Amino acid sequence: MTIRYRLARPQDALEIGVLARRVTRRWILPWQPASAAGPLLRGMDARAIRGKILAGQRFHLAWQDNGRLVGVAAMRDDSHLFQFFVSTRMHGRGIARRLWQRTMRDAVRRAGTRRFTLKASAMAVPVYLHFGFVPSGPLLVSDTGLVTQPMHLDLR
Numbered sequence: 001m002t003i004r005y006r007l008a009r010p011q012d013a014l015e016i017g018v019l020a021r022r023v024t025r026r027w028i029l030p031w032q033p034a035s036a037a038g039p040l041l042r043g044m045d046a047r048a049i050r051g052k053i054l055a056g057q058r059f060h061l062a063w064q065d066n067g068r069l070v071g072v073a074a075m076r077d078d079s080h081l082f083q084f085f086v087s088t089r090m091h092g093r094g095i096a097r098r099l100w101q102r103t104m105r106d107a108v109r110r111a112g113t114r115r116f117t118l119k120a121s122a123m124a125v126p127v128y129l130h131f132g133f134v135p136s137g138p139l140l141v142s143d144t145g146l147v148t149q150p151m152h153l154d155l156r
């Protein structure tokens, strides 16, 4: 199976939102307080995502050759990874690795970025550690109750 990678256009927002919310419900929300769900999911609706794409935030997408969206990595300010999702049935096939490489290289090319940051879900921490990220401090609890692990990666 071939996976194709490209940057998102505003008209991709609906599909990005469907994938992001589905993967979030399956892998993130079961370990979060109920208060965190609504605000987190609202940030992933098509309108919110379309606004972010139009504002210049970079959504890198992975598409199956049947036209199905199977992965997204979104970067803010060429330095902060704020969305990173792969369709559940496609986990473990290297799609996140490819998405991260493309997203990182794009930011380095555009802005000369040397430090990347993110707030990890519990299930993704081992993957980020494997990519070279390290914890930046203790777990964070947002005002909605969302629990994340802040991490960063310094390029040498």
Ligand SMILES: CC(C)(COP(=O)(O)OP(=O)(O)OC[C@H]1O[C@@H](n2cnc3c(N)ncnc32)[C@H](O)[C@@H]1OP(=O)(O)O)[C@@H](O)C(=O)NCCC(=O)NCCS
Pocket: 023, 024, 027, 028, 083, 084, 085, 086, 087, 090, 091, 092, 093, 094, 095, 096, 097, 098, 119, 120, 121, 123, 124, 126, 127, 130
């Ligand atoms: C995290 C996520 C994006 C990873 O996607 P994926 O396509 O399955 O990841 P890959 O197959 O590309 O694996 C990436 C690397 O991490 C490694 N890895 C995967 N799981 C690992 C684990 N539990 N421990 C250590 N390394 C692990 C893989 O071996 C691979 O390494 P390699 O490139 O050197 O071979 C995916 O599991 C996901 O969507 N999770 C749910 C949503 C989520 O929590 N997103 C993060 C929000 S902050």
